[in-house]
Amino acid sequence: MAESYDSQETHGPYDNFQVGDFILESGAKIRDLNLAYATFGTLNADKSNAILFPSWYSGTTKILEHAYIGSGRSLDPERYFIILVNQIGNGLSSSPSNSPAPFHQIRFPQPSIGDDVRAQHRLITERFGIERLALVLGGSMGAQQTWEWAVRFPDAVARAAPIAGTARTTPHNQLLVDTFIEAITSDQAYGDGWFDEGAVHRGLRRHARLFAAAGFTPRLFNEALWRDLGFTTVDDFVTGFVENHFLPQGPNDLLTLLRKWRGGDVGPHGGGDLARALARIKARLSIIAIEEDGFFPVADIEAEQRFVPHSRLVRIASAWGHLALFGLDPAYNRAVDAALSELLAAPAPQEAP
Amino acid sequence: MAESYDSQETHGPYDNFQVGDFILESGAKIRDLNLAYATFGTLNADKSNAILFPSWYSGTTKILEHAYIGSGRSLDPERYFIILVNQIGNGLSSSPSNSPAPFHQIRFPQPSIGDDVRAQHRLITERFGIERLALVLGGSMGAQQTWEWAVRFPDAVARAAPIAGTARTTPHNQLLVDTFIEAITSDQAYGDGWFDEGAVHRGLRRHARLFAAAGFTPRLFNEALWRDLGFTTVDDFVTGFVENHFLPQGPNDLLTLLRKWRGGDVGPHGGGDLARALARIKARLSIIAIEEDGFFPVADIEAEQRFVPHSRLVRIASAWGHLALFGLDPAYNRAVDAALSELLAAPAPQEAP
Structure with missing residues (x-):
């Protein structure tokens, strides 16, 4: 199942960047690290029009393409060279589910958000010779990577737009993530992490329902907005949309992502002090x-925004809540496009008159 | 464990009202239905000072006593005759865990919020000869019972204060409740519902963590307000406070309550039309x-409030969110006391000049 889900047919076309052996922040090593990515548009001569957009939790770059990129949109391939990159562990880039033995499944080393950003930095510098990105953006776990980019490589980022995500995962958010982890690992079929293909569907379904109940808005359910997607009941929606989204994915891939999410924190760049890191x-x-x-x-x-120089907070209202990231709500799409276009039109602080 | 938890020592002193055989709305029968209740203060001669306060999810009346009743409080036993009643299934009133075979545990018939209110009506009329309550109030599932009282017995309720609860459970709330139910029933030790005493602790712990993550406020965790209760870490708090609260309780008792919660709806009194029912x-x-x-x-x-004649919405801010009901936040306690005192001082609509 994982093989057909993580195929070029479903998620392609995409390219691969072979990072090679890659030592993680933890000291562990991922052999032959591969980053799957897709590009849109053309890099200009002075390499000043590059945008990097890492993937979020449980998604691949295909959904980013559908939801955010297009002629006339803020991320317009006619103006920008847009690199969508799959984060480590998402099933397309190196992951528990697609790595060779013995370092596969639960033996796949646990990467951090910082590891993703270090590998992505290799991608943009080594493959494309880009030293400075016009924009880094991402939603949710993509926002975590965006924050890490802006803090870790301050000279390599002209603009950044973290959407619906934090620079340091909050204790409440960690508790939520723990419930998602436990929803999967508590499935008896998950066992010690060496399970039969497709066997952990109870855990994935449980996880999907927690995800929907905790992350989507009460309004989405109470006003039956899921009808817009063609579903007939709450259960029909949760099964057909949310469970269906997670069921094809590798349980250990999701767990790797969840643990990465849980540990997201730019603080170490400020000696543990979040404000200093953000400065x-x-x-x-x-x-x-x-x-x-x-x-x-x-x-x-x-x-967090209060600590960030040259920043502004943009609030976007959507009855879809976190799920708006998927591009399901035209009002969200318009609002996010407006915010990104304005940001792209503004000079980077270093260039400001 | 359940026996010592559900003891007079822990929850008493309380009295019992033997309702006798009781036919539920579903047609099922609870044999020898017992309602455990506690009273405070003295019923006056014209029986006009009675207040009914049913219990919420997973609590007994002892916590209501500690959190809401006292000299100088709005619920002052020197002025009012206050009846705290344990809802069916909570471990003190008739419940899966304390009923005799064969109608115990999963064979205990599933009651509705309406059944609770019908049984409580028997209690106040037959035991105390009260025809009209000065006030009915309750939090969470207690609010569900309060709504049901006001709609089902409109002439028996002069004033009502549903706190943090709805007249009809929303689809989003039902989805949340489903995740709580599944957290318990998915424990392998729960099995088919005939489990060994204490065996389902994994499911109860899982349920406790979902409950905390979904119902308490992000602020409670992010600002470490749990320190006020003497805990040292988030995990220390969640284990020592939330898991510890649920662990002694009967899994089938909690499931009975959760299913009752999920089905809460005054709509049938309006032919299925919520607005008509509330009118x-x-x-x-x-x-x-x-x-x-x-x-x-x-x-x-x-x-819902928009449909209710003679009503006003009172918003109370508390960093504790739903957990404020427990009386942990002095600011909430003051605000709820003020709202209840004002309500008790106002004439019932039928008596208004």
């Missing part, structure tokens, strides 16, 4: 929060 | 919502 940022930031987002409440995002 | 209410209502309550968002409560 390293040289980019111009539009920090985007989705109102009624159950995973990343506006208050949590606002609490 | 039956003759009492004066203060409908209290706790801001940042993850279970019962203010918007859901407000949506």
